Amino acid sequence: MTDVVYVTHEIDPSVHGSHVDTDLELVVSEFDRVGLDWAVAAWDDHGFDWSDARLVLVRSPWDYVLRRREFLEWARDVETLAIVANPAAVLEQNTDKVYLRTLASHGVRTVATGWIHDADDAGRVIARMRQDHGARVVVKPTVSSAARGTILTSDPLEAEAHARLVLAQGFGVMVQPYLEAVEAEGEISVVVIDGRPSHAVRRAPALSDSPDAAFGELVELTDELHHASCAVLHAAEAEDLVYARVDLVREADGALALMELELTEPSLFLTLHEPAAQALAAAVASRLS
Template sequence: MTRPRVLLASCAALPRSNADDTALPEVLAEVGVEADWAPWDDPAAPFGSADLVVLRSTWDYPVRRKEFLAWCDAVPALANPAAVARWNTDKAYLADLAAHGVPVVPTELIAPGEPLRAPEEGFVLKPAVGASSRGAARFAAGELGAARSHLAALHAEDQVVLVQPYQRAVDGEGETALVFLGGVFSHAFVKGAMLPDPAVSGPGPGERFGVLPDAALRRAAEDAVDAAAALRGLRRADLLYARVDLVRGEDGAPVLLELELTEPSLGFAQADPGALPRFASAIRAAVG
């Protein structure tokens, strides 16, 4: 039996991803899948002949999105699919999910040239196309001058900008990230506030630890994954991975902050030892 050949797409700055999933080729070998890392823009990488190309640490795409999406379209077998990457790399997808009934952090899109209509309390501005917290900034209700300057700087880069009320529970609880592999819940971890209030004690930026999410978080995450699959005309199992980032609103109910379907860190370093092997099995199933 011929062993499937998988390429894990990274970027030039991190050609073998980061420590979270660098060992994935070795774990895939244990289940009979030949795999290696390759930057997505490496012209020598045989993406066209691979049985499957898995989007992983393609973290330079925000400044090259058009080129990145053209590459996605050209890959014969890509996970998650190119159409999902096109939809999910622009945070306007949050409006689609909200219209589909998913509880989402209230989000307004501000196109270049449009004015800021800030919430009455603290808020966040961030580019619609961006990774991690790059370009994101938090403002108090009275910091409209600074916020308008930040908005102008992002608009000068031809960025559509999101404005969202800051979710204060993040300062104390962080964000809960729930990870699904092949449509099935795998594990969860907490991410500390990326734009913390220095007056509030709690997890520091980037601090993460494994958790067992409660039923409300589980239901909210399951609903978000179902909605995304339905909106893209897919089955849940067609999504090789999904990371659902949830926070608690003012009433304590979970709301969606991000649904990462393109290149998220999946928190294997914070998960149980079986998480990375589960991902390997999901990749093998996707090859078939």
């Protein structure tokens, strides 16, 4: 049997940049170092024999967004054959950002969000958000990755039209104030391996024209970031997962708020902090022993 299958998406050689999983090479070389047999497969590779895997490490299935049901079904099926990390139930819960609502109800400071599940609510929810937090709003699907279907606008009619479009495509919609901090301090991702915060990365804003670095840069994992990320993991009962990423942004009053808790397919920015690749391989090995 193969100890661990690293799950990615079907790699299209014509696509570069953000579609390349920069973590993959480092992780498999760490698997080699600790003596784990490994394979790499796309989640939707029907020719792949999943029954041969002991542990299936879901890492970069970045094309699941338009096929979420199929993806979750795959994860549940594979879980009857192997350990899936993160577990299928976690993937199910984490691939729709409505989980932010649950976390907020457990006391986590999340980015202020209005939820639109019905086209009739769109105008009211958007007007309320603009009234409370200012004219610039972000409108995005609750199921997304890499800012797909996400817009920034100051025009309430454009915001409403976009919300209706996303609803018509079968997704829920969320509306947030545009947080200026993404442009200065940046969105900060705290990478967590096996329940322990490992390193922090400042990420470039996705919605502005700022000519910022496309990848990310290492920043200090301060006590504030450490505490904020641990509080999120605790509230989400996510402390025993192999990997997690806590994406934080500072709101206007100076407090850090949760933008996203990534338990499905976060880039872990391992090339910026290689000890995390060792920790990840050790976490996998411990689940196999």
